Amino acid sequence: DTGVSQNPRHKITKRGQNVTFRCDPISEHNRLYWYRQTLGQGPEFLTYFQNEAQLEKSRLLSDRFSAERPKGSFSTLEIQRTEQGDSAMYLCASSLDYGGSYNEQFFGPGTRLTVL
Amino acid sequence: DQQVKQNSPSLSVQEGRISILNCDYTNSMFDYFLWYKKYPAEGPTFLISISSIKDKNEDGRFTVFLNKSAKHLSLHIVPSQPGDSAVYFCAASGNFPNAGKSTFGDGTTLTVKP
Numbered sequence: 001d002t003g004v005s006q007n008p009r010h011k012i013t014k015r016g017q018n019v020t021f022r023c024d025p026i027s028e029h030n031r032l033y034w035y036r037q038t039l040g041q042g043p044e045f046l047t048y049f050q051n052e053a054q055l056e057k058s059r060l061l062s063d064r065f066s067a068e069r070p071k072g073s074f075s076t077l078e079i080q081r082t083e084q085g086d087s088a089m090y091l092c093a094s095s096l097d098y099g100g101s102y103n104e105q106f107f108g109p110g111t112r113l114t115v116l
Numbered sequence: 117d118q119q120v121k122q123n124s125p126s127l128s129v130q131e132g133r134i135s136i137l138n139c140d141y142t143n144s145m146f147d148y149f150l151w152y153k154k155y156p157a158e159g160p161t162f163l164i165s166i167s168s169i170k171d172k173n174e175d176g177r178f179t180v181f182l183n184k185s186a187k188h189l190s191l192h193i194v195p196s197q198p199g200d201s202a203v204y205f206c207a208a209s210g211n212f213p214n215a216g217k218s219t220f221g222d223g224t225t226l227t228v229k230p
Contacts, residue, residue: 004159031216042120042205042220043160056217091159097216104150105218107159 004108006092012114013082020078021111025094032075033105034067035091043091049075050097082115089113119143120208122221130229135193137224139206142187146208150218151180151191154203163204164191196228 005024013019025032031050035043046065047057051072064082069075079086089112093105121140129135139149147168152160166173166180166189173180179192193200203225207218 033217035220040125040222042122042207042222043218045217045219048217050216093159095216104162104165107152107161109157109159 004092004094004106006090006108006111008111009109010112010114012116014116015082015084017082018078018080019082019113020076021090021092021113023075023077023092023108025074025092026096026106027073029094029096029106030072031095031097031105032069033093033095034075034077035093037089037091037110038087046077079113082113084115087113087115117142118222119146120206120219120221122204122206122224124224125222126225126227128227128229129196131198132195135191135196135200135226135228137191137193137204137206137226139189139191139221140187141189141208143208143210143219144187145210146219147211148209149180149182149189150207150209151178152205152207152220153200154205154223160205193226196226198228198230201226201228 007022033048034046037043047067049069064080067077089110091110093107095105150165151163153163154160164175164178166182182189203223205223206221209218
């Protein structure tokens with residue numbers, strides 16, 4: 001078990017470009033989460049999946065953001081037409097949960113996005 | 117409206133002494149609370165948790181206390197060690213509308229001086 005991995009670790013892009021990040025969760029984990037973190041703040045929930053189903057999206061998530069988890073394994077987060085305000089650390093986490101239970105989430109190292 | 121608040125951005129303690137980190141929440145639907153530790157250039161790592169049916173949970177040097185009536189929890193680290201220096205996040209979860217997602221506070225940076 002190598003933990004949660006995220007690629008790339010750093011991404012610099014120009015405003016208006018599209019970017020895509022990948023997250024590989026711990027293999028047996030059924031839940032996968034995306035968070036965004038800016039300097040001095042805690043992780044802010046974006047969306048999460050149980051297996052391949054996207055169960056919830058934050059109301060703060062604009063329609064420029066889309067996430068997929070096509071086979072219930074890895075996930076991608078795409079940001080279209082990036083804006084400078086999208087600059088942040090994007091964190092992925094996974095957990096093993098069933099029904100109404102919840103356990104600790106295992107976080108990846110994050111992808112730092114800089115929009116110029 | 118921030119539902120989980122950590123009002124102290126930073127805390128400095130001497131090695132061997134107790135560190136107490138505080139967290140307040142506003143949503144009474146939260147019923148599971150977690151503490152994560154974060155080192156620079158790494159993602160948060162789970163430290164300890166507590167269910168709302170308990171008021172205390174202990175794991176080695178780490179103890180979390182929950183006061184539901186005050187909507188307050190605290191993390192005690194005894195004795196504090198220099199390796200404990202990190203950012204500590206309080207997080208809360210509830211079974212609404214789906215279980216599992218966590219709401220985080222903004223963190224407290226703990227510095228343990230040798």
